[in-house]
Amino acid sequence: MQNTTDDKTTSEVIPEQMGYNTRFQFQCHKGVKCFTRCCRGIDIMLTPYDILTMRKHLNITSEEFLAIYTDIHLLEKADLPVVTLKLLDDDQKSCPFVRDKEGCLVYECRPSACRYYPLGMGSLSYANELSKDTAKDNDDAFFFTVKESHCFGFEEKKEWSVADWREDQGVNIRDEANAGWTDLIVRKKSVPMSIKLSEQSKQMFFLACYNIDKFRTFVFESSFLEKFDVDPVTLEEIRHDDVKLLRFGFGWLKSVFFKEGEIKIKQQK
Numbered sequence: 418m419q420n421t422t423d424d425k426t427t428s429e430v431i432p433e434q435m436g437y438n439t440r441f442q443f444q445c446h447k448g449v450k451c452f453t454r455c456c457r458g459i460d461i462m463l464t465p466y467d468i469l470t471m472r473k474h475l476n477i478t479s480e481e482f483l484a485i486y487t488d489i490h491l492l493e494k495a496d497l498p499v500v501t502l503k504l505l506d507d508d509q510k511s512c513p514f515v516r517d518k519e520g521c522l523v524y525e526c527r528p529s530a531c532r533y534y535p536l537g538m539g540s541l542s543y544a545n546e547l548s549k550d551t552a553k554d555n556d557d558a559f560f561f562t563v564k565e566s567h568c569f570g571f572e573e574k575k576e577w578s579v580a581d582w583r584e585d586q587g588v589n590i591r592d593e594a595n596a597g598w599t600d601l602i603v604r605k606k607s608v609p610m611s612i613k614l615s616e617q618s619k620q621m622f623f624l625a626c627y628n629i630d631k632f633r634t635f636v637f638e639s640s641f642l643e644k645f646d647v648d649p650v651t652l653e654e655i656r657h658d659d660v661k662l663l664r665f666g667f668g669w670l671k672s673v674f675f676k677e678g679e680i681k682i683k684q685q686k
């Protein structure tokens with residue numbers, strides 16, 4: 418995670434391109450002298466799946482979660498809204514969920530960014546600005562380590578392969594659930610900056626990606642189903658299943674933004 422407030426901390430991206438089988442040495446546990454150091458003064462971007470699971474864990478709605486725990490930014494290159502964890506206004510700009518002794522209060526549903534560290538991920542086809550169609554099942558992904566000067570986890574003896582680390586941290590399931598969101602951002606970044614989304618389109622993106630409870634209400638209680646063709650099986654699934662609703666929302670945005678998704682506008686009779 419990148420430190421933004423303490424200028425004594427430096428981040429070093431190790432330039433080695435790692436694959437799923439590349440091994441690295443790292444361990445984070447309550448015994449390290451830097452325990453919880455990385456949960457302060459940081460930017461943590463939240464994914465749609467993070468919000469979905471955190472709001473459920475905290476037993477609040479997505480609307481409440483967004484209002485209490487997040488800041489909203491515009492991702493400049495994509496011209497799309499993104500969400501970060503709102504830090505406390507204390508000396509260290511702490512994450513609201515960190516406690517000195519206990520560590521992370523929301524460990525079971527901690528965000529993807531917290532799980533990934535010390536790894537970062539890139540994509541060869543995205544890097545080369547090729548179409549997503551050539552990047553099947555993330556098999557072109559590569560990884561790298563981000564070493565922050567305050568982190569002593571690299572001095573621990575435990576060794577991991579990248580694949581084992583991802584499995585241990587539960588990022589596979591999250592990346593899979595968020596794939597449509599990542600794709601929308603990457604695609605939008607590749608569109609010339611002169612082609613702007615309307616404010617309404619940005620609001621649609623925010624609603625479907627981050628405010629999942631309100632999006633469900635929008636689908637079922639507005640004129641949405643009069644405009645878009647949604648088969649009955651999908652409709653029944655998204656009524657109760659948050660992850661399916663997320664994927665449905667990404668597909669809907671893809672249809673509206675890029676005219677490519679599976680969700681079609683109903684034919685006028």
Ligand code: SF4
Binds near residue numbers: 456513516523
């Ligand atoms: S969510 Fe948990 S792991 Fe992530 S920064 Fe906050 S306290 Fe640390």
Ligand code: SF4
Binds near residue numbers: 445453534568570
């Ligand atoms: S070892 Fe690194 S990741 Fe773990 S608490 Fe310390 S700074 Fe954070």
